[in-house]
Amino acid sequence: MIEATYSSSSALLIAKGIGKRFGGLSALDQVSLSIPSGSIYGLIGPNGAGKTTLFNVLTGIYRADEGTFELDGRSLTHCRSDQICTLGIARTFQNIRLFGNMTAIENVMVGRHVRTHSGILGAILRLPSQRTEEQAMITRAQELLNFVGIGQHANQVARQLPYGDQRRLEIARALATDPKLLALDEPAAGMNDTETATLGRLLQKIKESGVTILLIEHDVKLVMGLCDRVAVLEYGRLIAEGKPANVKNDPRVIAAYLGTEVS
Amino acid sequence: MKSKVWLGLLSLALIIALPFGTDLILGRSWVRLLDFALLYAMLALGLNIVVGYAGLLDLGYVAFYAVGAYLYAMLASPHLGMHWPLWALLPMGALVAASFGALLGAPTLGLRGDYLAIVTMGFGEIIRIFLRNLNVTNGPAGIDLIDPIQIGGFSFGANHSLLGWDLPGIYSYYFLFIILTALIILISHRLSDSRIGRAWSAIREDEIAAKSSGLNTRHLKLMAFAMGAAFGGVSGVLFAGFQGFISPESFTMGESIMILCMVVLGGMGHISGVIMGAILLAILPEAFxxxxxxxxxxxxxxxxxxxxxxxxxxxxxxxxxxxxxxxxxxxxxxxxxxxxxxxxxxxxxxxxxx
Structure with a gap:
């Protein structure tokens, strides 16, 4: 078994022995991770290795059958997904899940929901506090749209945005929740080389703003160039973990991706 | 800007003139129909919060109408010998109905679509059957001799006259209902364009994405149920005072479905559409x-x-x-x-x- 070896004092997210089964199939088996604060952490592996399942466990969509995980020392194992988001993990989805018929800026404003407070009474009475908050939400949402590079599309309906912009919008919505950890499920899927390169620069910018990133990605070039550390899953097990250069040359990783020689 | 003001004044004049014109051209029974259309508009706007905004299919909505109506009927009639005033009963109707909304909404939180529809339909029927079988609600016979609505010294049930024009109760009720409908429109509009309204839309669009964006979908759905029910309660209070007699037969499932039809036919989630749907469906059967x-x-x-x-x-x-x-x-x-x-x-x- 591979265990993270560096000191855990700088770790933002620590997962211990996560297991998840669907019927007889073991989708995750004793997966332990430790994601250093301020890093970009890559999660790779062949199709069906359990990457998205792990994401769904860490964001509360599935409940782990075994194991625990914590963010900043606070256990999230038994939290619902909205609580997990409130406590600092935001995510995007492999198959983009935007609020398709709302505008781009409304999507991001929904992301701000969790950091704002005005309720029904405030809305009905249009209290001054509610109006200031609403204004602040709009300003912040526009800033985030600008940050991910689609500021000019603020009032367009999300579903009608080009594919790459939808991916960016999803990232903006996730960032709007002020996450400590941003979990991205294949953000470069379906993008061409130029778009992928732009995305890489965006992720770098997000990292520099102080948000830790957990990244599932198939584009090996992107992962190796961007990530500070990489974990490799195969058949629900962690088979390698470490700096990208080391992981790339790990025989087990090569075997997982290319298959083993028949002897 | 100026043309907008004129347009506003013109519609106001039209709204004021409407019952008089209707009376002159179609006859007095149509003014009564207008009153009912307004009650339905309020109901449909309430259901619109649940179905149109939050996307929760509710087939038992008439239960909250019943709660409001029975609340008024019991506390403002000789039945229990109590005669509470409208200013107390109207907010109470909203509050009690809202509590029922949250109470009946709570067990359905995990359900969606067809399943939600079936359970809410069941709840609607349960309320009706309770009303039918309880002593305090006078069972299937219902409650009669309900006090007409009264504000200050002004009774909406009595005949009044203005500039030589004889104004029976249906006119006074028309203007009362117009004011309350306007209030409900304002609230609906403000809700839809707010943090909570956006959260409801998000849940309707994609519940998983909404949860992952930190929305507490349980709370938000309960809020939608309660808010929608509150409007239903208000219309119920007005209905009881207006009609003077209520029985469980006014609150059947057919009524729930009719209100849902108003929302869907007019245009889910759209205030003007829903009002148009309500007025059309309230009037159409008469027109035939x-x-x-x-x-x-x-x-x-x-x-x-x-x-x-x-x-x-x-x-x-x-x-x-x-x-x-x-x-x-x-x-x-x-x-x-x-x-x-x-x-x-x-x-x-x-x-x-x-």
Whole structure:
């Protein structure tokens, strides 16, 4: 078994022995991770290795059958997904899940929901506090749209945005929740080389703003160039973990991706 | 800006003139129908919060109408010997109905679509059956001699006269209902354009994404149920005072479905559409009434029972509208997009190809 070896004092997210089964199939088996604060952490592996399942466990969509995980020392194992988001993990989805018929800026404003407070009474009475908050939400949402590079599309309906912009919008919505950890499920899927390169620069910018990133990605070039550390899953097990250069040359990783020689 | 002010003044004048004109042209019973149309508009706007905004299919909505109506009937009639005033009962009706909304909503939180519809339908029936079997609600006989609505010294039930024009109660009620409908429109509008309203839309669009964006969907759904129920409670209070008599038969499932039809036919989520749907469906069955005279005149004989015939026409009208315009007669842009997603995508890709 591979265990993270560096000191855990700088770790933002620590997962211990996560297991998840669907019927007889073991989708995750004793997966332990430790994601250093301020890093970009890559999660790779062949199709069906359990990457998205792990994401769904860490964001509360599935409940782990075994194991625990914590963010900043606070256990999230038994939290619902909205609580997990409130406590600092935001995510995007492999198959983009935007609020398709709302505008781009409304999507991001929904992301701000969790950091704002005005309720029904405030809305009905249009209290001054509610109006200031609403204004602040709009300003912040526009800033985030600008940050991910689609500021000019603020009032367009999300579903009608080009594919790459939808991916960016999803990232903006996730960032709007002020996450400590941003979990991205294949953000470069379906993008061409130029778009992928732009995305890489965006992720770098997000990292520099102080948000830790957990990244599932198939584009090996992107992962190796961007990530500070990489974990490799195969058949629900962690088979390698470490700096990208080391992981790339790990025989087990090569075997997982290319298959083993028949002897 | 100036033209807007004029447009506002003009519609206000129209709204004020409407019952007088109706009375002159169509007769007094149509003014009464207008009052009912307004009650339905309030109900439909309430259900619109639940169905249109939050996307929760509720088939038992009439229960909250019943709660409001029975609250007023019991506390303002000789039945229990209590005669509470409207200013106390109206907010109470909203509050009690809202509590019922949250109470009945709570067990359904995990359900969606068809399952939610079935459970809410069950709750609606449970309330009706309770009303039918309890002593305090006077069972199937219902409650009569309910106090007409009174504000200060002004009784809405009595005849008044203005500038020589004789004004029976239905006129006073019309203006009271207009004011409350306007209030409910304002609240609906402000809610839809707020943090909570956006959260409701998000849940309707994609619940998993909404949860992952940190929305506490349980709280938000309960809020929608409670808010919608509050409007239902208000209309119920007004209905009881207006009608003077209520019985469990006014609150059947058919009524719930009728209100849902108003919301869907008019245009889910769109305030103007929903009001139009409510007014149309409240008036349409009456408008088909002359059909029996028409039969008599044409065939010299009434072939089909007019009561059945007009419901048949009504049903056909509904079906035709739903086939031709599934998004409703006057939909909100958002819901329109939802139902025409594929057309517009096909359209834009076509444009791109060209």
């Amino acid at each position: 009434r002359p059909l029996s005279q028409f039969q008599q005149a044409t065939f010299g004989h009434v072939w089909l029972d007019p009561a059945n015939l007009r419901m048949l026409m009504f049903a056909i009208a509904l079906i035709v509208v739903m086939i031709i315009r599934p998004e409703g007669l006057w939909p909100s842009p958002v819901h329109r997009r939802e139902l025409h997603a594929n057309d517009s995508e096909a359209g834009s890709s076509q444009k791109a190809a060209l």
